[in-house]
Amino acid sequence: MAKLLEIKNLHASIAGKEILRGVNLTINEGEVHAIMGRNGAGKSTLSAVLTGHPAYTVTEGSVLLRGKDLLAMEPEIRAREGVFLSFQYPVEIPGVSMTNFMRAAINEKRAYEGKEPLSAKEFLTLMREKRKLVEMADKLSNRSVNEGFSGGEKKKNEIFQMAMLEPCLSILDETDSGLDIDALRIVAEGVNRLKTPHNASIVITHYQRLLDYIVPDFVHVLADGQIIKTGDKSLALELEEHGYEHLT
Amino acid sequence: MHLNLKNMDTSTLHKGDRFEHVFLNEPVDIHIIQEAGSTVKIHILNLPSLQEKNEERLNRIIIDQTGPNCTTEIYGLAYLQGEAKVTTETHVNHLVGEGKSDQLIKFVLEDQAQGRFLGELKIAPDAQKVESHQTNRNLVLSADAEMRTQPQLEIYADDVQASHGASTGQLDEAALFYMQQRGISKQKARQLLVNAFMMDVINTISEESLRENLINTLSLD
Numbered sequence: 001m002a003k004l005l006e007i008k009n010l011h012a013s014i015a016g017k018e019i020l021r022g023v024n025l026t027i028n029e030g031e032v033h034a035i036m037g038r039n040g041a042g043k044s045t046l047s048a049v050l051t052g053h054p055a056y057t058v059t060e061g062s063v064l065l066r067g068k069d070l071l072a073m074e075p076e077i078r079a080r081e082g083v084f085l086s087f088q089y090p091v092e093i094p095g096v097s098m099t100n101f102m103r104a105a106i107n108e109k110r111a112y113e114g115k116e117p118l119s120a121k122e123f124l125t126l127m128r129e130k131r132k133l134v135e136m137a138d139k140l141s142n143r144s145v146n147e148g149f150s151g152g153e154k155k156k157n158e159i160f161q162m163a164m165l166e167p168c169l170s171i172l173d174e175t176d177s178g179l180d181i182d183a184l185r186i187v188a189e190g191v192n193r194l195k196t197p198h199n200a201s202i203v204i205t206h207y208q209r210l211l212d213y214i215v216p217d218f219v220h221v222l223a224d225g226q227i228i229k230t231g232d233k234s235l236a237l238e239l240e241e242h243g244y245e246h247l248t
Numbered sequence: 249m250h251l252n253l254k255n256m257d258t259s260t261l262h263k264g265d266r267f268e269h270v271f272l273n274e275p276v277d278i279h280i281i282q283e284a285g286s287t288v289k290i291h292i293l294n295l296p297s298l299q300e301k302n303e304e305r306l307n308r309i310i311i312d313q314t315g316p317n318c319t320t321e322i323y324g325l326a327y328l329q330g331e332a333k334v335t336t337e338t339h340v341n342h343l344v345g346e347g348k349s350d351q352l353i354k355f356v357l358e359d360q361a362q363g364r365f366l367g368e369l370k371i372a373p374d375a376q377k378v379e380s381h382q383t384n385r386n387l388v389l390s391a392d393a394e395m396r397t398q399p400q401l402e403i404y405a406d407d408v409q410a411s412h413g414a415s416t417g418q419l420d421e422a423a424l425f426y427m428q429q430r431g432i433s434k435q436k437a438r439q440l441l442v443n444a445f446m447m448d449v450i451n452t453i454s455e456e457s458l459r460e461n462l463i464n465t466l467s468l469d
Contacts, residue, residue: 051429054421079431091426095444100469104440105430112431144444145426161430 001028003066004200005169010061011225012049018059019045021225027169030197034211034236035204037222038244043204044088046222047173051085052078065169079105080112082199084167086158088174093145098157101145102127102164109165130163134190152183159190170194171202176210188213208240221247261286263315270453272462276307284315291453294326294334295466307336316346324353325449327442328361328393335364338382342369345376345405354449355386356442357393364396369412373404380408386416387445389438443468 005027012020019042027033037043049056050063052075063070065081073081093101106126107117118126127141134156146154155175162170172191176184191201191214203214211219211233219235220227221244229235229247239247258279261267263286270291280288292307311320326334340349355363365384386395397414419441427437447468453459463469 075428091422093423109431
């Protein structure tokens with residue numbers, strides 16, 4: 001199996017406060033990794049650092065994506081290289097329609113890959129096809145990005161965008177938060193259907209619940225900015241039963 | 249209704265008349281006296297790709313609502329680059345009751361551009377049942393650009409609905425990052441946000457051909 005992502009001794013801070021204190025993690029193509037941990041353990045910081053959020057500073061360590069230095073890339077280049085973040089709190093962008101937003105994203109990625117932009121017809125066909133995957137209403141694509149979307153619609157919209165962009169590495173940051181059981185099932189099925197032998201996912205979650213639907217190959221426990229334990233899916237069940245207390 | 253606005257100081261809009269005009273990079277210095285039931289809808293647009301970058305301009309509109317049931321709508325959009333300096337002044341006087349006025353004035357400032365909005369609104373003591381809204385929103389895209397905004401409200405009647413709001417800020421960093429995370433360059437993301445900001449005003453232009461023309465010329469779509 002080809003190595004997709006290699007994180008070595010990653011340290012990162014925000015406003016001078018160190019949050020990640022030496023994370024090591026290797027992800028191969030075709031794998032699903034769950035990262036669990038308490039609030040403040042550094043889970044969301046890890047996703048922010050991998051996607052290049054400007055508020056965080058990497059102070060030590062390296063991250064390679066298919067052998068390329070991920071940390072040297074601008075956020076949009078990371079995205080075009082195939083890193084996708086399903087945001088915990090998707091951002092509302094009033095006045096920017098889903099269609100214009102998605103067209104810009106698709107065509108800038110295609111330009112980066114040396115491909116022609118999609119024609120209007122090809123683009124709309126693709127939108128229609130991918131919307132079905134998450135049972136997203138057609139009317140949502142005429143609206144401004146995430147504006148006035150319910151919590152469930154926002155998360156479906158994240159997975160819809162993931163389907164459009166076909167990333168090699170998807171990071172799902174607390175995708176289950178704020179979802180009722182039906183929306184959770186739709187979102188999880190969408191994620192599962194997008195799985196191929198060549199892409200991989202990092203599923204960040206507090207709860208075992210999501211992992212009933214998106215079954216991980218590995219479960220990592222993040223505490224105080226480090227991965228302190230790695231296991232298979234049974235580790236998630238163990239955490240559900242005994243909490244994080246006995247690990248730390 | 250056509251008003252001869254060339255070299256005009258004061259014009260009267262007679263009972264029930266409607267005057268609508270888009271001033272696109274044209275000098276504006278007008279005083280309109282509105283009689284009962286008349287309607288004014290004015291756009292003042294100062295747009296970059298269509299004009300000299302370093303111009304200085306004063307836009308001034310004075311409106312006197314002298315009869316009941318008048319409606320006044322004033323929309324302003326200035327997108328300034330280089331060392332452009334634009335001041336937009338609106339003076340709306342509700343001299344009698346039962347009138348409406350709506351104002352939406354926006355500035356986008358780049359480089360060393362300077363924008364100024366002075367919005368004077370008066371509601372006379374007897375001018376009851378007036379409904380009046382004034383909104384000023386400004387986007388400052390450069391540390392060297394400067395916006396000054398001065399709403400001046402003098403409301404002497406007590407049974408009125410009046411609101412005003414002014415805000416000056418930068419582009420939403422969270423929205424920029426969200427778009428970059430989808431592979432959109434920072435430059436394109438900024439452009440999408442600025443376009444959205446401008447479209448609010450462009451969308452209020454009644455004449456479809458002019459609206460479409462502006463959207464195309466400014467690549468807003």
